[in-house]
Amino acid sequence: MIIDAHAHIWAGNYEQSRADIINICEQYGVSRVYISGLHSAYPNEDEIEELNEEVAKFINDYPNYIGGYCYVNPRHENALDVLKKGIEEQGMAGMKLWISTYCNDPLVYPLVEKCIDLNFPILIHAFHKAVDQLPNETLATHVADLAKRYPEAKLLMAHLGGNAYYGIKPIIECKNVWVDISGSLFRRDDLDYTIKLIGSDRVIFGTDMPGASYLVNLGQVEEANLTDKQRQDIYYNNAVSFFDRGFRL
Amino acid sequence: MNRVDVNSLVGHWPFRCLYKNTFKDLKTEHIKNNIDYGYVASLNSIFYNDPFEGDEELNSIIAGSGYKHVLTINPLLPNFEYDIERGLEEFNIKGVRVYPTYHGYRLDNENFLRLCQLLKDYKLPLFLPFRMEDARLNYIIKPDNIPYYDMQAFLIEHTDNTIVLLTGYLGEILTFKDLINENPNCFFDTSGLKDGQFTIEKLLDSFAPEKIVYGSLYPLYTMKSTKLLIDRAKISDDSKNKILYDKIQQ
Numbered sequence: 001m002i003i004d005a006h007a008h009i010w011a012g013n014y015e016q017s018r019a020d021i022i023n024i025c026e027q028y029g030v031s032r033v034y035i036s037g038l039h040s041a042y043p044n045e046d047e048i049e050e051l052n053e054e055v056a057k058f059i060n061d062y063p064n065y066i067g068g069y070c071y072v073n074p075r076h077e078n079a080l081d082v083l084k085k086g087i088e089e090q091g092m093a094g095m096k097l098w099i100s101t102y103c104n105d106p107l108v109y110p111l112v113e114k115c116i117d118l119n120f121p122i123l124i125h126a127f128h129k130a131v132d133q134l135p136n137e138t139l140a141t142h143v144a145d146l147a148k149r150y151p152e153a154k155l156l157m158a159h160l161g162g163n164a165y166y167g168i169k170p171i172i173e174c175k176n177v178w179v180d181i182s183g184s185l186f187r188r189d190d191l192d193y194t195i196k197l198i199g200s201d202r203v204i205f206g207t208d209m210p211g212a213s214y215l216v217n218l219g220q221v222e223e224a225n226l227t228d229k230q231r232q233d234i235y236y237n238n239a240v241s242f243f244d245r246g247f248r249l
Numbered sequence: 250m251n252r253v254d255v256n257s258l259v260g261h262w263p264f265r266c267l268y269k270n271t272f273k274d275l276k277t278e279h280i281k282n283n284i285d286y287g288y289v290a291s292l293n294s295i296f297y298n299d300p301f302e303g304d305e306e307l308n309s310i311i312a313g314s315g316y317k318h319v320l321t322i323n324p325l326l327p328n329f330e331y332d333i334e335r336g337l338e339e340f341n342i343k344g345v346r347v348y349p350t351y352h353g354y355r356l357d358n359e360n361f362l363r364l365c366q367l368l369k370d371y372k373l374p375l376f377l378p379f380r381m382e383d384a385r386l387n388y389i390i391k392p393d394n395i396p397y398y399d400m401q402a403f404l405i406e407h408t409d410n411t412i413v414l415l416t417g418y419l420g421e422i423l424t425f426k427d428l429i430n431e432n433p434n435c436f437f438d439t440s441g442l443k444d445g446q447f448t449i450e451k452l453l454d455s456f457a458p459e460k461i462v463y464g465s466l467y468p469l470y471t472m473k474s475t476k477l478l479i480d481r482a483k484i485s486d487d488s489k490n491k492i493l494y495d496k497i498q499q
Contacts, residue, residue, distance in 0.1 A: 020446045023447075127385070130384065130387040163386045165388070184443040186383065186471060187382075188468050188471045188472075189468075193266075193268075209446060211444060212444060213445060213478070214446060215474065215478050216443050216474040216475075216478070217474075218477060219472075219474030219475070220474060222473045223471050223474070
């Protein structure tokens with residue numbers, strides 16, 4: 001059983017995104033994929049609304065395969081309303097933060113507090129880059145800061161923080177931070193290094209598809225130095241805990 | 250028919266600790282992935298001031314194993330021609346690997362062009378990596394990518410060389426589709442195919458399977474990932490075999 005906790009549909013390419021994800025589920029036996037809609041780096045309110053509507057539509061069309069994150073731009077005045085709509089009307093399973101603000105910006109606090117009230121998990125893009133770091137692009141240190149401020153919040157730091165050597169140490173002691181392996185990183189030792197530092201209980205499988213390859217991400221878990229139990233936890237059990245709104249920290 | 254990994258390495262990578270970097274590790278992973286042998290180069294040689302010393306180390310490790318030795322050359326170093334002669338005589342090398350972006354030259358550098366001529370004379374393939382790491386993950390040394398126009402000009406002007414392009418991304422490979430197809434002795438490997446879904450299937454819309462060679466960039470990259478791209482591709486067994494078998498020597 002495999003849950004992919006990090007995938008997307010992209011505006012301007014919805015149909016291809018949907019087709020790729022469903023094909024992957026059917027061809028490779030993926031149980032469930034959690035998606036968010038993305039497009040521009042700094043989306044306006046209309047764009048956010050459209051992206052979340054498309055995610056909701058995808059959930060409705062494929063309820064057995066697709067779960068969704070409500071994508072929020074914390075700079076928008078209606079951000080809290082967007083989140084409430086996502087939770088109450090659109091059947092979202094979590095909140096997604098991308099690159100509009102650092103995740104520990106005070107603009108994010110009310111959103112996190114709402115998520116804590118409802119025990120709603122939060123997926124945070126985080127990526128340390130040697131080149132082309134974006135303004136306001138969250139790093140693991142920002143995630144750790146948010147995690148310490150809100151220890152009841154369930155946070156999923158994406159991409160092992162981009163570069164595991166910058167991403168994992170800051171969140172070692174943050175037991176409310178899970179990490180996903182998604183992306184196009186490919187390196188042989190990143191997962192083994194991560195597990196050496198934080199164990200396997202907080203590691204969740206994700207792909208970042210359709211942009212990144214499902215099979216490349218799968219291969220990283222298959223090749224890592226893991227027990228069968230650890231592998232199954234990463235593929236499935238840890239995600240079940242993360243999304244379980246009955247499971248509180 | 251032998252299944253081969255054209256892009257495998259042994260040694261240390263100075264920027265991070267590699268957990269599975271011995272020749273024994275490489276062979277073990279090849280066996281797990283049903284690969285019979287590899288074209289193997291020394292990671293150490295990239296960084297040694299005399300790369301040949303890294304290749305002497307490599308030869309002492311792989312001699313008699315059936316693995317093919319790929320010699321590392323930095324053409325900016327004096328009398329690299331001598332190293333190739335020795336590599337042929339002492340290690341029975343089956344190719345030469347270069348690192349323009351680490352060693353600091355462009356593809357129109359006169360020493361590099363002399364190297365290409367020599368490889369043509371010796372009928373040795375040139376292994377040319379687009380990259381060794383994702384540029385976003387580089388540490389301390391941040392090599393530039395090979396400029397697009399440099400690669401384009403190189404491929405246009407070296408149709409007589411056997412060239413194995415390594416660790417190119419899907420978009421890069423497709424960008425050079427016509428030039429790769431025009432040179433019957435130009436191949437590309439699988440180790441950079443991290444983007445998108447069903448990449449092998451997509452590539453076969455543009456290339457014959459004989460143009461694709463299996464390469465892992467192990468131990469820097471995950472071997473299982475690239476092998477799954479082929480094993481699970483919805484293509485014929487014949488196409489899979491054509492990708493996996495060793496055609497560099499031919």
